[in-house]
Amino acid sequence: MNDSDLNPNIYNTKSPILWVTEEKPIPPRPENPMDFPEDHFNHWYDQEYAGWGEKKVNMPVSPGNGPRGKNVTCLLPGHHPYFVSYERGMIEAAAAFKINLKFKYSEWDDQEQQRQVEETIKERPDMCILVPDSTEYSSNWYKEINMAGIPVIGSNLIPESDAFQYILTWTGPDDWAQCRKLAGEFAKRMEYKGAYAILGHFPGCSAYCSRKWGVITELKRIAPDMKFLDAEPSHFDPDSSYQQVLKWLSKYGDELNGIYSADISVQTGINKAIKEFDRDDIICVATAGSGSGLRLLKEDKVDAIVFQAPEIDGALPIQVAIDWFNGLRISPFRYLPVQILTKDNVDEYVFNFNNPGEVNLDYLYQLIIDGNNQSVEIFYDSIFKQFSTMGVLTIEYFRGFSIELLSGLIQIIKTYNLKEKNIIGDYETIFKKLFNQQTMKKTLLWLKIVSFSIIAGIKSSRSKPPTLIEQIVDYVNTNYQDPISLKTISYTFNNSAAYLGRLFKEQTSESFSTYLNKLRIEKAKELMSSSSEKANKIAIKVGYSDPNYFYITFKKYTGLYPSEYLETLIN
DSSP states (O other): OOGGGSOHHHHSTTSOOTTOOOOOOOOOOOSOGGGSOTTSGGGGHHHHTTTTTOOOOSOOOOOOSOSTTOEEEEEESOOOHHHHHHHHHHHHHHHTTTOEEEEEEOTTOHHHHHHHHHHHHHHOOSEEEEOOSOHHHHHHHHHHHHHTTOOEEEESSOOOGGGGGGOSOEEEOOHHHHHHHHHHHHHHHTTTOEEEEEEEOOTTSHHHHHHHHHHHHHHHHHOTTEEEEEEEEOTTOHHHHHHHHHHHHHHHGGGEEEEEESOGGGHHHHHHHHHHTTOTTOEEEEEEOSHHHHHHHHTTSSSEEEEOOHHHHHHHHHHHHHHHHTTOOOOSEEEOOOOEEETTTGGGOOOOOOOGGGSOHHHHHHHHHHTOHHHHHHHHHHHHHHHHTOOTTHHHHHHHHHHHHHHHHHHHHHHTTOOHHHHTOOHHHHHHHHHTTOSHHHHHHHHHHHHHHHHHHHHHHHHSOOOHHHHHHHHHHHHTTSOOOHHHHHHHHTSOHHHHHHHHHHHHSSOHHHHHHHHHHHHHHHHHHHOOOOHHHHHHHTTOSOHHHHHHHHHHHHSSOHHHHHHHHHO
């Protein structure tokens, strides 16, 4: 494969850097935003930048052991077509990393969502994703989940500002940015003059303000000669929107030159009214979140749309969850990309929902273990081709996908007792090496080189039998939960305890008891980070029959008693 085979939007030198997630630039807050008039962008500062200044409270610590097998519950407001597609995107993203998903729909009933929040807390999932059906009650719901020690991600609908202190990250559309960018396209098509009206979102939700005042304030800033006439909610009803546009056309006549719609679902009603008045000159733009928006655009029934794909919206919180479970730093917000589409560029817009869920990583791992270099080469080439043909999902999926792949390679290294530093360097810096690759092409090449190094290491280890101490270390790593001592080891390996103790220290630089205790304490720390079990039960699980001895040993090797260590995880 050469560079000409690749999607130029992904692999050219101007493509986005893979491992850098840029945060939205936040301007300083005006001293008193509400002192500005409603049609000035500063008036809406606290809505547009809600949550960015909130200090996080009671943030849980990531287990750092990857997303595979984690249980995630998603609470959704109702079976709207958007959220059905949102669920589908979430399922596809979760399947790629073996995350177990559970969905609960409240059907826009506040009391039912409250009950589901309480039910979810009792079920103790590894994470909760909440799309609240009420801005008013959302802060309490996020707080309840947070205070129960369950990490929670907010998604899609923006809650009240104080709710953000309890949320790991909020994901979804940057509605203000979308509306401002579409307003720019709107103004351009209207030649920065003329009068317009707005069919808005449901009053009371966050999208109502952004899709009305985001448009009005942006047009006043970039096109002061444009005149705002009126704004009314569409209620997502084409018939009522049809009636409203008829009223505007009757009232304003030729003065009305453009209509901005908060949702593409009412465009048929708008077009019907425009046709009756024979006003094909009216410029129409809309927010779209379905394939119908693309179809209307291609059929010249709308001039421009900002495209908000629900499948990507659903995939986004799962991507954040993957990063968090892997121990990576996550930003307070992760936004959908802003996509302005017109008839001129809609055919070029790649929207392919093929995803890494079809990549069988277990098959790759088996090829590596079997030492099949040629098949591993082919496997990486196929991954390369798959990602090169993907659309807007590529960056988000690929970041988590490559982290998951590397985690599997590290597990093979540990399983076969290979010399980790020789293959990938220090564990503490290995992910930094991954992130330094920057582009997809370089990342896959680096992962392939690591895979070949593992194959070489496995072949080398198989060509010579493991030493006696290597066999003992492997035995201890596998059976540390059982009663083990030098005496029991001496029976198993048919050598005296004194000889084995001396040989063990010579070859590992620490005594057998120190090695065993360190191993058990590390395993205990992992269990404390990933479960809610009490310390005395964890002690038994890692091989200590006497909890008091476990407490003393834990303090010796960590500097903290188990209860103190648990406090550090909570704080």
